Amino acid sequence: MNAPSADGRGRNGSPAQGGPAGFGTRLHPWSRYVAMGDSFTEGVGDPEPGSPGGLRGWADRVAEELSAGHEDFAYANLAVRGRLLHQILEEQVDPALDLQPDLITLNAGGNDLLFHRSDPDKLALELDSGVKVLADTGATILLFAGPDWGATPVLGHARGKVAIFNENMRIIAARHDAVIADLWALRQLTNPQMWDPDRLHFSPLGQHTIAMMVLDTLNVPHTLEPMVPKALPPRTWREARADDIVWAREHLVPWVLQRLTQRLAEDNRHPKRPDPGPVFGAGMPPGTYVGTDPHEQ
Numbered sequence: 295m296n297a298p299s300a301d302g303r304g305r306n307g308s309p310a311q312g313g314p315a316g317f318g319t320r321l322h323p324w325s326r327y328v329a330m331g332d333s334f335t336e337g338v339g340d341p342e343p344g345s346p347g348g349l350r351g352w353a354d355r356v357a358e359e360l361s362a363g364h365e366d367f368a369y370a371n372l373a374v375r376g377r378l379l380h381q382i383l384e385e386q387v388d389p390a391l392d393l394q395p396d397l398i399t400l401n402a403g404g405n406d407l408l409f410h411r412s413d414p415d416k417l418a419l420e421l422d423s424g425v426k427v428l429a430d431t432g433a434t435i436l437l438f439a440g441p442d443w444g445a446t447p448v449l450g451h452a453r454g455k456v457a458i459f460n461e462n463m464r465i466i467a468a469r470h471d472a473v474i475a476d477l478w479a480l481r482q483l484t485n486p487q488m489w490d491p492d493r494l495h496f497s498p499l500g501q502h503t504i505a506m507m508v509l510d511t512l513n514v515p516h517t518l519e520p521m522v523p524k525a526l527p528p529r530t531w532r533e534a535r536a537d538d539i540v541w542a543r544e545h546l547v548p549w550v551l552q553r554l555t556q557r558l559a560e561d562n563r564h565p566k567r568p569d570p571g572p573v574f575g576a577g578m579p580p581g582t583y584v585g586t587d588p589h590e591q
Contacts, residue, residue, distance in 0.1 A: 321515050332382065333494075335401050347567075354369075357573045369572075371566055372390060373401075387427055400425070401438040403421060429472060434512075436472065457478070475511045503520075
């Protein structure tokens with residue numbers, strides 16, 4: 295479906311499907327948000343000891359904003375790092391449906407494309423079936439077009455497949471009236487400070503930037519502000535290649551070895567937020583803003 299505007303209506307002027315029209319100052323119509331996916335949605339790269347699982351991430355940051363002004367707002371995060379597309383659909387769709395969400399975000403396929411050289415067209419067919427099941431609930435569905443790894447050594451080999459998968463995803467979104475959050479078009483992500491040192495996951499600044507983009511895509515007013523990173527000094531060709539060698543030794547090679555030696559079917563990882571609940575704990579009740587409340591703007 296089209297993301298509703300701040301007056302509760304979709305882009306075509308009809309009432310937003312994700313909730314009742316005329317919600318006025320509530321700013322958005324959703325009361326239960328479920329995030330599905332892999333390490334990207336789990337929040338790897340954005341450590342936060344006070345968050346479930348020790349991670350924050352863009353989904354938590356989005357939920358924090360969505361909870362403002364909604365005392366009954368609940369959020370669950372079913373994402374598990376390392377999962378392939380078929381595993382995400384097999385393991386997370388039914389639990390997500392059981393939670394009866396009116397907003398669902400889904401990212402899947404990145405691990406397939408980067409590490410398994412999967413066919414993006416076949417992946418898209420599988421994703422289409424899963425999105426249909428989710429969309430048939432009437433919930434707002436938000437999908438992610440993958441980022442551009444073209445400038446990253448080794449991982450750049452999958453750039454063409456990611457681009458094809460992204461185009462397939464746009465067709466899927468149009469077919470099921472879903473919304474696309476376009477990481478490829480988010481050119482701020484070309485800044486190295488947006489990425490974790492492993493170059494696979496996003497840094498806290500990157501997660502913050504993605505959260506802003508997701509909220510903007512959903513047409514939700516929010517309190518997040520752009521954090522422009524300090525410009526990096528220019529590097530010589532030799533310095534850049536040296537950094538690539540260090541990265542490959544410290545991050546890429548261990549990651550590949552782990553993927554080769556650890557069977558995901560035997561993985562005991564679990565979602566960090568399997569049950570929907572308030573975003574904040576007792577110290578900060580749902581709806582509490584840190585910063586400027588958009589209601590007052």
